[in-house]
Amino acid sequence: MTIPVRKKGLGLQKVSDVRICREGRWQRKHLASLQQAYRHAPYRDDHLGIFEQMFLSGQDSMLDMDMEFMAYVLSELDCSTRIVRMSGAGVQGLGPGLLVELCRELGAERYLVQDSARKLIDTNLFEEAGIGLEHMKPSAPVYPQLWGGFIANLSVFDLLFTCGPKARAYL
Numbered sequence: 001m002t003i004p005v006r007k008k009g010l011g012l013q014k015v016s017d018v019r020i021c022r023e024g025r026w027q028r029k030h031l032a033s034l035q036q037a038y039r040h041a042p043y044r045d046d047h048l049g050i051f052e053q054m055f056l057s058g059q060d061s062m063l064d065m066d067m068e069f070m071a072y073v074l075s076e077l078d079c080s081t082r083i084v085r086m087s088g089a090g091v092q093g094l095g096p097g098l099l100v101e102l103c104r105e106l107g108a109e110r111y112l113v114q115d116s117a118r119k120l121i122d123t124n125l126f127e128e129a130g131i132g133l134e135h136m137k138p139s140a141p142v143y144p145q146l147w148g149g150f151i152a153n154l155s156v157f158d159l160l161f162t163c164g165p166k167a168r169a170y171l
Contacts, residue, residue: 027055043164096122143170
């Protein structure tokens with residue numbers, strides 16, 4: 001699903017400035033698609049409400065909507081991970097040093113980076129800052145899906161709709 005955003009004449013925008021385009025019927029179409037696709041999912045009704053709330057709320061900020069979805073998912077998966085907006089972290093760095101500055105500001109002793117992003121990281125900057133780098137190669141958790149065989153890399157909501165309170169056990 002794609003949520004339309006306002007961009008005409010705005011050029012490059014900060015993530016915090018991106019606004020949702022509320023015109024049209026995309027909200028109802030997305031809800032109908034979810035209801036149809038997951039009509040047999042045992043926990044669909046437990047989680048469909050967050051989509052109705054977000055899509056129909058009149059929420060203007062894409063970032064705020066994303067943050068609310070993340071908070072919901074973390075809560076449902078019983079994850080206590082702290083989410084910090086960069087704008088509230090007091091970081092002024094740019095370019096390759098930005099991640100190091102962010103790690104310092106948040107008191108991180110190590111930074112977890114996907115193997116696919118390894119070449120984008122300046123390892124020397126992390127070493128100089130005394131911040132360890134750990135590389136990971138994520139794999140999709142296998143869980144029971146509605147359609148028989150397993151399809152990797154679907155939304156976390158697929159996991160929640162089909163596995164409900166047992167979802168965390170698959171992560």
